[in-house]
Amino acid sequence: MAKTLIEVENLSASYRKNTVLHNVNFEVKPGTLTGIVGPNGAGKSTLIKTMLNLHPALTGKVSFFGLPFPKVKKRIGYVPQRGSVDWDFPTDALDVVTMGLYGQIGWLKKTKEKHRKQALSALEKMGMKDYADRQISQLSGGQQQRVFLARALVQNADIYFMDEPLAGVDAATEQAIMTILKELKSIGKTVMVVHHDLQTVENYFDHVLLLNRTVLHHGKTERVFTKENVADAYGGNMRWMGGERQYELHSFK
Amino acid sequence: MSSILLNSNTQWVLVSTMILGIAAGIIGCLAYWKRQNLMSDALSHAALPGVVVAFLLFAEKNLLVLIVGAGISALVGAFLIQWITNASRISEDSAMGMILAVFYGFGIMLLTIANRSPGGNQSGLDSFIYGQAASMVKSDVITMLILALLVILVVLVGYKEWKIYLFDQEFAKGIGLSIKGMNAFYTIVLVTTIVIGIQAVGVILMAAMLIIPAVSARYWTQSFLVMILLSALFGGISGAVGTLISALGSGLPTGPFIVVVAASIFAFSLVFGKQKGLFINYIQYRLHQKRVRNGMQMKAEGAK
Numbered sequence A: 001m002a003k004t005l006i007e008v009e010n011l012s013a014s015y016r017k018n019t020v021l022h023n024v025n026f027e028v029k030p031g032t033l034t035g036i037v038g039p040n041g042a043g044k045s046t047l048i049k050t051m052l053n054l055h056p057a058l059t060g061k062v063s064f065f066g067l068p069f070p071k072v073k074k075r076i077g078y079v080p081q082r083g084s085v086d087w088d089f090p091t092d093a094l095d096v097v098t099m100g101l102y103g104q105i106g107w108l109k110k111t112k113e114k115h116r117k118q119a120l121s122a123l124e125k126m127g128m129k130d131y132a133d134r135q136i137s138q139l140s141g142g143q144q145q146r147v148f149l150a151r152a153l154v155q156n157a158d159i160y161f162m163d164e165p166l167a168g169v170d171a172a173t174e175q176a177i178m179t180i181l182k183e184l185k186s187i188g189k190t191v192m193v194v195h196h197d198l199q200t201v202e203n204y205f206d207h208v209l210l211l212n213r214t215v216l217h218h219g220k221t222e223r224v225f226t227k228e229n230v231a232d233a234y235g236g237n238m239r240w241m242g243g244e245r246q247y248e249l250h251s252f253k
Numbered sequence B: 001m002s003s004i005l006l007n008s009n010t011q012w013v014l015v016s017t018m019i020l021g022i023a024a025g026i027i028g029c030l031a032y033w034k035r036q037n038l039m040s041d042a043l044s045h046a047a048l049p050g051v052v053v054a055f056l057l058f059a060e061k062n063l064l065v066l067i068v069g070a071g072i073s074a075l076v077g078a079f080l081i082q083w084i085t086n087a088s089r090i091s092e093d094s095a096m097g098m099i100l101a102v103f104y105g106f107g108i109m110l111l112t113i114a115n116r117s118p119g120g121n122q123s124g125l126d127s128f129i130y131g132q133a134a135s136m137v138k139s140d141v142i143t144m145l146i147l148a149l150l151v152i153l154v155v156l157v158g159y160k161e162w163k164i165y166l167f168d169q170e171f172a173k174g175i176g177l178s179i180k181g182m183n184a185f186y187t188i189v190l191v192t193t194i195v196i197g198i199q200a201v202g203v204i205l206m207a208a209m210l211i212i213p214a215v216s217a218r219y220w221t222q223s224f225l226v227m228i229l230l231s232a233l234f235g236g237i238s239g240a241v242g243t244l245i246s247a248l249g250s251g252l253p254t255g256p257f258i259v260v261v262a263a264s265i266f267a268f269s270l271v272f273g274k275q276k277g278l279f280i281n282y283i284q285y286r287l288h289q290k291r292v293r294n295g296m297q298m299k300a301e302g303a304k
Helices: A043-051 A071-074 A093-099 A115-127 A141-153 A171-186 A196-206 A227-233 B001-005 B010-034 B037-046 B049-059 B063-087 B092-115 B138-157 B159-167 B171-174 B179-201 B206-218 B223-246 B254-272 B280-301
Strands: A006-015 A018-028 A033-037 A059-064 A076-079 A159-163 A190-195 A207-211 A215-220 A238-242 A248-250
Touching: A006 A043, A018 A043, A018 A207, A018 A215, A033 A043, A033 A171, A033 A196, A043 A159, A043 A190, A059 A071, A071 A076, A076 B171, A093 A115, A093 A141, A115 A141, A141 A159, A141 A171, A141 B171, A171 A190, A190 A196, A190 B049, A207 A227, A215 A227, A227 B179, B010 B037, B010 B138, B010 B159, B010 B179, B010 B206, B010 B223, B010 B254, B037 B049, B037 B063, B037 B092, B037 B179, B037 B206, B049 B063, B049 B092, B063 B092, B063 B138, B063 B179, B138 B159, B138 B179, B159 B171, B159 B179, B159 B223, B171 B179, B179 B206, B206 B223, B206 B254, B223 B254, B254 B280
Parallel strands: A033 A190, A033 A207, A076 A159, A159 A190
Antiparallel strands: A006 A018, A006 A059, A207 A215, A238 A248
């Protein structure tokens, strides 16, 4: 069995006095594609941010390749939520993708032609080559998400964290993104994705982490993603609808 | 007019207000995308007490000493704004409004005291309120020039870093850029620009030098680099032309004239700007409307 790649021990985090994550423990093996699933406010984004030192951890320890985050940050790619940046910023798609290379280029050094080419090929991979010099404010939501993904691709990281890359994108973009995620997995990269749509979990991910302030269930999708476990994560307030993958959520007390 | 231009002191002053305009235009772009335009206003007002305290302590009007005083006072203001925002439920804009008013009021109070002190009347400290570029001497000008060039250099050398810092802080942090370091750099260049500008433009109107060129430049480009360069150009023109006009009369304050020139550039950009200027917007809308109408007409005729 492959050895552990990501190890999270006893992690907790809070916003002011509200503890949103508490006693989170899990391990991730290399070459897996994990969906982080849970209701709103379950701390999915916070989990990623805390693991990446973007949010302070109250307690606990996170290690990648057996090392703490600062030592391995160049090997980790992060795709934030699309809404986290100002898309009115005056720049084009190619420039945003090039930002993914800033770590490799080195601080205070100039971007060279080969970096532009690298960025362009990442855009091409996302089917966005024709939009390279398009203003980012003039891209649709799906296109913006593809640009973000292309920016993560050029980082050529070993581990990727993505915060709801499929939120609010059309079917074509969703397919394009999933193709890339599966490709990343097939070449041995490890990917963790915050995901919202319960209906597609089984098709998209080989591992699932059910989260609601703490890890409720984690493991291979076919074993973990069961009716009972999902109901567990969503507080039991859900009804299994007719077909195999139909869920409906109710929020009564 | 020509005699004014030939006067070597006026030439020096012109060069310094122009460089100041360029520096303020560049830093203004950073403040614009950090969405902190009001911050520059708060900090320039917060610089006033420092100027007066430095004067009272050293009893001489040496620009470097006054600038250091202004810088400390503005940094204290910046720190207080941050502290109030983090530690209390008061929002950032309220904190900035409070610091602006309190520091400025305190500064004016100290100024009154300074003016009553022996020799205070001739101090010329009043020029720090509305700005009096003509009162600057060569050593002041050299101090200003060096600091302004330093600020410009800091932004141009780290252009790539500033861009990612302003566009996507979380991602920047993820790939190893120190956001705390960048925040510190940002505050330092902002405060430096403000304090070197207050003698020429005055604490009240200094913010205009930072805000107006940047928003004017926004109307002409969709590239961050071009925006910075244009903003620098607009700032430089405003500084030079405003100083020139104020030099034509004796004792005219510089700040208001610089602002008027900057505002004229803005008004022109607002109407004729290539990017969503009012006039261009209107023309584009009408042209498009015509095209759509023609298209519908042709369809209707084709259906007949």
